[in-house]
Amino acid sequence: MDTFTKQFSEYAKSVGCDLLGIAPIERFKGIKPENHPSSIFPEAKSVIVVGKRITRGSLRGVEEGTQFNTYHLYGYTWLEDRFLSVTSLKLAEYLEDNKWEAVPMFNLPTEISPMGIPVRPGNPPPNVLVDFDDAAVRAGLGEIGYLRTFVSPEFGARQRFFMILTDAPLTPTPVSTENICDRSSEFQKYCPLGAIDSSKEEVMEIAGKKMKVASIDFRKCCECKNGAVANRRHPSGSPDRLAAVCMRSYMVHLEKKGNLKNRFANPFRTRPAWEVLTDRTIIEAGSDIE
Ligand code: SF4
Incomplete structure (x- = not known):
């Protein structure tokens, strides 16, 4: 550098x-x-x-x-x-x-x-x-x-x-070769609305890096009451899912696997996560702890 x-x-x-x-x-x-x-x-x-x-x-x-x-x-x-x-x-x-x-x-x-x-x-x-x-x-x-x-x-x-x-010719950061996500089809269970479909995987390629991803029905995410938030910049943008139950469960999984460098003394999830299935359903304890 x-x-x-x-x-x-x-x-x-x-x-x-x-x-x-x-x-x-x-x-x-x-x-x-x-x-x-x-x-x-x-x-x-x-x-x-x-x-x-x-x-x-x-x-x-x-x-x-x-x-x-x-x-x-x-x-x-x-x-x-x-x-x-x-x-x-x-x-x-x-x-x-x-x-x-x-x-x-x-x-x-x-x-x-x-x-x-x-x-x-x-x-x-x-x-x-x-x-x-x-x-x-x-x-x-x-x-x-x-x-x-x-x-x-x-x-x-x-x-x-x-x-x-x-226009500064800075020293580039190499494209990462680390595998952070273990890309399990089991992750589809993290969505209580069935928006994640592991039967329709595809491979994205960016700068020569190939990454297998699941299909996600973002129309369901737009209706999701499990911590998802509408895109605040434009209605055509994907909703913000970073606090939704799917991503919190995913975070719990990555932490448990030891895949993340930012570590904590205590696990994030110690109780089953709440989930809302529709506008009318009452909160219920759905997701297992992992
Ligand atoms: S944001 Fe909601 S609907 Fe979309 S994948 Fe996550 S839990 Fe499912």
């Missing part, structure tokens, strides 16, 4: 960055212009993915079914809009203090349709939206897990990302 990238990484830690991955722009070869970082900053040499953890305790109130605001603020809205945005801006400022241009990017769903027309021939229409989970894989931070969420070796699915495009 070159000296500037090392100094930049150390600064990132000092301003609250938990995960930092750097992809050279060449790793985005094959991405269509509508989603390509170069469409936003044609001179970009590096794509920096900045991650901040969702603390495990932010999920506690949802796990107990007694306090949902804590996750909503510390795991979602404040985490993105306050803590992660400040960290990312500081990193962008650091780059610009060192003569490199830095474009801070917020995580918007790629499902949003274009909102304008191309301003010149050959340009994609605005707004170009980059897939942050895809970029995090390209930036070496982890993989797409079986349940189609990004997972890191540090926190599993418990993190959120911002991105910075820069």
